[in-house]
Every structure is written in structure tokens, then in C-alpha cells.
Amino acid sequence: MERVGSIMGSKLVSSIIPVLFGVLGVLVANLPISFLGGWVPPPLLSLMPVYFWCLVRPDLMSPGWAFAIGVLEDIMSGGPPGIWAASFVATYAVIDRQRDAFAGLSGWAAVLGFATAALIACSTDYTIVGVYFGRLVPLAPYVKEFFVTVLFYVPMAFLLGFVHRRLVGPLRSDI
Amino acid sequence: MANGTWRIARTRGSAHLPLIIVAALAVALILIGKAQSSIFDRARAHVMDWMMPALEASRAPVNVANRWIGSIGEIFTVYQENLRLKEENARLRQWHSTAIALDDRLKRYQLLLHAVPDPALSSVVARVIGRASHPFLQTMILDAGKNNGIKPGQSVVDARGMIGRIFLAGERTSWVILLTDLNSRIPVTIEPGSVHAIIAGDNSASPVIDTFSQGRQLAVGDQVVSSGDGGILPAGLPIGTVVADGKGYRVALFADLSTAQDVEILDFKQPPEQPPALTSNDLPVTAAGLPPEAPPPDTTTPATPQGGGPTPAGPGADLAQAPPATPAVTVAPVQPPAAKKVPGATQPAPAGGTADDGVE
Numbered sequence: 001m002e003r004v005g006s007i008m009g010s011k012l013v014s015s016i017i018p019v020l021f022g023v024l025g026v027l028v029a030n031l032p033i034s035f036l037g038g039w040v041p042p043p044l045l046s047l048m049p050v051y052f053w054c055l056v057r058p059d060l061m062s063p064g065w066a067f068a069i070g071v072l073e074d075i076m077s078g079g080p081p082g083i084w085a086a087s088f089v090a091t092y093a094v095i096d097r098q099r100d101a102f103a104g105l106s107g108w109a110a111v112l113g114f115a116t117a118a119l120i121a122c123s124t125d126y127t128i129v130g131v132y133f134g135r136l137v138p139l140a141p142y143v144k145e146f147f148v149t150v151l152f153y154v155p156m157a158f159l160l161g162f163v164h165r166r167l168v169g170p171l172r173s174d175i
Numbered sequence: 176m177a178n179g180t181w182r183i184a185r186t187r188g189s190a191h192l193p194l195i196i197v198a199a200l201a202v203a204l205i206l207i208g209k210a211q212s213s214i215f216d217r218a219r220a221h222v223m224d225w226m227m228p229a230l231e232a233s234r235a236p237v238n239v240a241n242r243w244i245g246s247i248g249e250i251f252t253v254y255q256e257n258l259r260l261k262e263e264n265a266r267l268r269q270w271h272s273t274a275i276a277l278d279d280r281l282k283r284y285q286l287l288l289h290a291v292p293d294p295a296l297s298s299v300v301a302r303v304i305g306r307a308s309h310p311f312l313q314t315m316i317l318d319a320g321k322n323n324g325i326k327p328g329q330s331v332v333d334a335r336g337m338i339g340r341i342f343l344a345g346e347r348t349s350w351v352i353l354l355t356d357l358n359s360r361i362p363v364t365i366e367p368g369s370v371h372a373i374i375a376g377d378n379s380a381s382p383v384i385d386t387f388s389q390g391r392q393l394a395v396g397d398q399v400v401s402s403g404d405g406g407i408l409p410a411g412l413p414i415g416t417v418v419a420d421g422k423g424y425r426v427a428l429f430a431d432l433s434t435a436q437d438v439e440i441l442d443f444k445q446p447p448e449q450p451p452a453l454t455s456n457d458l459p460v461t462a463a464g465l466p467p468e469a470p471p472p473d474t475t476t477p478a479t480p481q482g483g484g485p486t487p488a489g490p491g492a493d494l495a496q497a498p499p500a501t502p503a504v505t506v507a508p509v510q511p512p513a514a515k516k517v518p519g520a521t522q523p524a525p526a527g528g529t530a531d532d533g534v535e
Contacts, residue, residue, distance in 0.1 A: 030305070031233045063197040071204070074215075075222055078314045078350055081208030081215040086201035093194050132209065137357060138378050 014168045018060045021049035021160065022069035030076040041145040043152040044121060046073050050088055051117045052160045054095045055103050057168065066092040080132055087124040091117050110157065115150045122146045220345030223305075223316060227348050230304040231318065238436070296409055297442045299323050303435060304348070313378060313432070315339070315351040319440065325349045328407050330441045336413040336429030337361075337401060338438060349440075353432050354382050354414070362404040363414060363426075365397050374399065374414070374426050381418065381425035393417050399426050409443045 025045030046069050053061035070085030077084065095102055095117055105113040122142045129137050208215050223230075249256070284290075301323070305316030315338070319325050325344045330337060331351045339359065343350040352359055359376035365384075368391065375385040384393070397417040403410025415426040 027229075031230070031237075063194045067197045067201055070201070075219050077312060078219070079312045080205070080212070082201055082204030082206075085204060086198070089194070089198050089201045093198065096194065128205065132205065133357065141378055 015060050017163065017168050018049050018053040018057070019065050019069070021163070022046050022061075022065065023072060025049060026069060026072045026076050029073075040148055041141055043149040044073075044118065044145065045149075045152065045156070046070075047088065047091065047118060047121055047149065048114070048153055048156045049160060050092065051095060051114055052157070052164075054092055055099060056164060058096065058099070060168065063089060063092050063096075080129075083125060083128050083132065086128055087121045090124045091121045094120050111150065111153060114153045114157070115146075118146055118149045118153075122149075216343050219350075220320075220343055220348070223348040223350070224320065224345040227304065227318060230316065231302075234302075234304050298439045299325065299442070300437060300439050301325075301349075302437055306433075313353040313356040313376070314342075315353065315432075315435075315438075317349045317351060317438065317440070318347065320345045320347045320349050322346055324442060325440055326442075329443065330401070330408045330412060331438050332412060332441060333430045333435040333438050335431070336415060338430045338432055338435060340408070341440065351438075354426075354428060354430075355380060355432060360385070361408070361414070362402045363399050364402040364410070365393060365399050365417060367397070370397075371402055371404070372399075379425075381415075381420070381427055384417065384424040384426060393424050395419050407443070409441060412441075 023046075025048060029042040029045045050061060050066045050069060054066070066088045067085050070088035071081070073084040073088075074081050102113045102117075122145060126137065126139070126142050299319050301317040301319035303315050304318045306314075315331075317325075317331075321344050325341055327341050327344055329341045331339050331341060337354065339351045339353040339356070340361075341349050342352040353376065354361060354374065355376045355378060357376055357378050359374075359382065361374050361382075363372050363374050363384075364370065365372055370391045370393065373385045374382040376382045384399075395417055399414045399417060401408045401410055401412040401414060413429055415428040418425050418427045
């Protein structure tokens with residue numbers, strides 16, 4: 001009985017970790033830290049765990065969680081509701097359909113894979129914002145955000161991989 | 176970094192919401208947010224109130240780091256900076272005495288002309304605890320909210336000029352939409368010449384001068400101040416100077432939106448305009464120079480005792496005492512309440528027309 005309880009607890013913790021990283025990504029990206037005088041927008045840190053666990057463990061990062069993390073991003077960033085949520089869901093849908101192609105990438109190709117996901121997220125967001133406000137919004141901030149996000153993915157991928165190997169995997173006992 | 180290191184799970188599990196339902200939820204959320212943004216704004220204000228201690232705590236080390244980084248560069252220029260500041264201080268002292276003399280003269284002129292006094296202006300000083308610079312949004316979060324009397328629409332300034340407006344107020348925090356934000360539109364006056372215009376943010380550092388009076392010419396260096404049109408913002412708040420960008424004109428802002436730490440939120444209390452009370456002289460018959468016809472003796476109603484009985488009050492009080500219209504008059508039907516719109520006064524509709532027919 002104790003063993004069953006322990007397994008259930010481990011599964012719960014391991015299923016929370018990816019979502020927790022998504023929430024942390026939202027909070028950290030929206031902290032009042034302004035590097036370079038606000039010239040560079042903060043990276044989409046919350047997209048990284050969504051992408052990562054959607055590839056390696058989609059049962060831990062479901063479309064519902066991607067949506068919830070996007071809603072939190074909308075709340076914290078001060079933008080209109082649902083825009084980042086829809087962008088994250090659209091990105092999730094593409095990754096989900098092309099998982100075999102994305103999951104086979106390694107090294108710098110994996111970064112390129114994430115760059116594709118970030119490009120989908122940013123372009124979806126750009127399109128929705130344009131429709132929402134009824135005009136073309138400046139493209140330059142999105143380009144900056146895209147590059148900053150891809151740049152930050154390099155160290156984040158190591159961190160997420162480490163967490164997956166040391167925490168999520170052993171707790172699920174299937175790595 | 177390599178994704179191929181891990182065994183890839185193939186299934187999501189049956190307990191999860193299908194992707195199509197989640198996508199529909201996202202679209203529904205956008206539509207609901209567009210139609211009823213207040214629901215989402217309230218949630219956002221609550222989250223920010225709840226997170227305020229964390230935001231304040233995270234702000235402190237960042238400020239220290241910024242100060243250190245900034246001071247390293249300043250060490251090498253401190254002597255030149257000191258000389259420049261001394262010179263500027265001497266020049267500003269001259270301007271200070273000129274401003275005092277002009278202010279004194281202005282007050283005398285206002286007194287002579289019985290000018291309407293400027294509206295009362297109180298302010299609350301708040302600290303910037305958050306700053307969001309997203310692709311389509313540039314906002315600040317302040318540590319003052321409804322508990323401090325902050326209301327949406329109030330203007331936010333720093334020591335140099337206007338920064339933006341409050342667009343959402345929680346209990347202890349508030350959000351500022353910056354002048355550079357894509358959704359910012361501010362009515363301004365450009366001096367000299369008192370050219371009325373609207374400045375619009377486009378997420379660049381300098382808002383665009385979007386619309387201004389036809390036939391007016393702008394010059395680089397002209398001063399841009401708030402116009403006070405619409406009665407939301409006080410008039411005369413310094414905003415910036417006109418600069419040319421090749422295609423049109425922009426405003427180089429005085430305030431530094433990216434480094435402002437302490438800001439002032441202005442509570443602009445413009446008294447609501449009251450229409451003048453109507454008198455019997457305002458009646459069309461009197462205004463046309465005709466003697467008012469005496470009311471026919473009414474034998475059915477008892478005479479009101481002199482000085483007794485309730486006195487009608489309010490803006491339409493004089494109208495209540497006006498003589499009733501008689502069908503035998505030679506002038507147009509007397510419609511005292513319709514002659515001027517009085518809030519709260521009942522306007523009887525004349526025969527053959529609407530109540531607004533008599534409005535000029």
C-alpha cells in the first residue's frame with residue numbers, strides 16, 4: 001500500500017515539474033528587470049518548457065497546460081487575454097504533428113528546431129495582434145523577441161535536460 | 176541540448192483535453208476578452224496585488240546592480256559632468272527668477288480678467304515595481320492603487336515630463352500605459368502656434384504626431400504639451416519636442432520611460448461644468464422683446480400664500496415658476512424647458528414636433 005502511495009506521489013511531483021517550469025518562465029520573464037534600457041524584450045521563457053516536454057513527454061505537457069501557461073503569460077504581460085494562449089496552442093499543435101522530425105534533432109539542430117517553434121509562436125502572436133487591433137503592428141519588436149528567445153534557449157535546454165534526467169525521469173522510472 | 180538523448184513518449188494519455196477543444200477555448204478567450212475586458216482586467220489586478228511583495232523584492236537587487244553598472248561609466252566623466260552641471264545650474268537660476276516674475280504677472284492678469292482658476296491638482300508619488308516591454312505592449316506597474324486614490328485615466332509624470340496614463344488600478348498596484356505604447360493616444364498642443372494634434376505610440380521610443388490641424392506647419396524643436404482636450408488630462412503637461420523622421424514628425428519625449436523609478440500620478444479634478452440657471456429673461460417671449468402675457472386667473476386652484484409653500488429647487492427651478500403657455504398667443508408655442516437643455520428637467524414635447532425642435 002505504501003509503495004502504491006509512493007509511486008502516486010512520485011508521479012504527481014514529476015507531472016508538476018514541467019508545468020512549474022512553465023509558470024516560473026512566465027514569472028521570471030515578466031519581472032521588472034530591464035536590461036539594455038528596455039531595448040530588448042524579455043525572452044519567451046515559458047515557451048521553452050512547453051516545447052521541451054511536448055517533445056520528450058507530451059503526457060506531462062498536455063495542450064491544456066500549454067493553454068494555461070499562455071493565459072498566465074497574457075495576465076502577467078498585461079496584454080489582451082488569450083493571445084499568447086492561442087499562440088502557444090498553435091505552436092503545440094505544430095510540434096505535436098511533427099514530433100518525429102523535431103525529436104530526432106540534436107546539438108545545434110535542436111536549437112534550430114526550437115527556433116522554428118519560436119517563429120511559429122511569434123508569427124501567430126503577430127497575426128492575432130494585428131487582427132485584434134485592426135492594423136499592422138511593428139515587426140521589429142517581434143524579431144528582437146524571437147532572437148532573444150532562441151539565444152536563451154541554449155542554456156535553458158541544458159537546464160531542462162538536466163531536470164528531466166535527474167528529476168522527472170527517475171520519478172517516472174522510465175528514462 | 177540533444178533531444179535524441181531521451182526516450183520519446185508516444186502518447187499524451189486519454190485524460191487530456193483534445194487539441195481542438197483547447198484551440199477553441201483560446202479563440203473564445205480572445206473574443207470574450209475583446210468584448211468584456213473588465214473581467215480579465217480584474218483578474219490581472221488581483222494577481223498583481225498578490226504578487227506585489229515579490230515584485231518589490233526583485234526590484235531591489237536589480238536597482239543596486241543598475242546603479243553599480245551606471246556608476247562605473249560615470250567615474251570617467253565626473254569632472255566634465257560637474258562643469259556642465261554648474262553651467263546649467265547658473266542658467267537655470269536665471270530662468271527661475273524670470274519664471275517667478277512671469278508667474279506673478281500672470282496671476283495679476285488673471286485677477287484683472289476674472290479668469291477661471293486652474294483646476295485643483297493633487298498627486299500621489301509611487302514607485303515603479305514592474306516594467307513590461309513586450310512586442311505590442313509597453314507598460315509599467317506602480318506600487319499604488321485604489322487604496323491611494325488611483326483611478327484609471329490619471330496621468331503619470333516624472334520629474335521631466337509625462338510618461339503615460341493609468342489604465343488599470345488594483346487595490347495596491349496600478350498599470351500605466353506608456354506614451355510609446357501601440358494603444359496610446361494623447362491630445363496635445365504644439366507651441367508656438369497652439370497647434371492641436373494627437374500623438375500616437377507605435378512601440379518606438381518616439382511617438383508619432385498622428386493628426387494635426389490642416390494648414391499648420393510644425394518645426395523641429397517645437398514644444399509639445401498636453402492639451403487637456405476631453406477633460407481627462409490636465410492641460411500644459413510637458414511631453415517633449417518635435418523631431419522630424421523623414422516621413423513626418425515625431426515627439427522626442429522629455430521623460431526617460433526606461434529608467435524612471437519614482438513617478439507622480441496626477442489627480443486632475445476638473446469641476447463638472449454647470450449650465451447657468453435659467454431666468455424668466457431666457458424665455459423666448461421675453462427674449463423677443465414681447466411683454467409676457469399675464470396668466471389667466473385660475474379659480475380652481477387656491478392661491479399660494481406669500482412666502483409660504485415649498486420652493487422649487489434645482490436648475491429648473493425658475494422654469495417651474497414660468498407662466499403656463501396659452502393657446503391664444505401670437506408667437507411660437509412657449510417651450511421654456513426645451514429652449515435650453517437642462518439636465519434632470521422634464522421637457523414636454525410640443526404638439527407636432529419633438530422636444531428637441533426648440534433647441535437651437
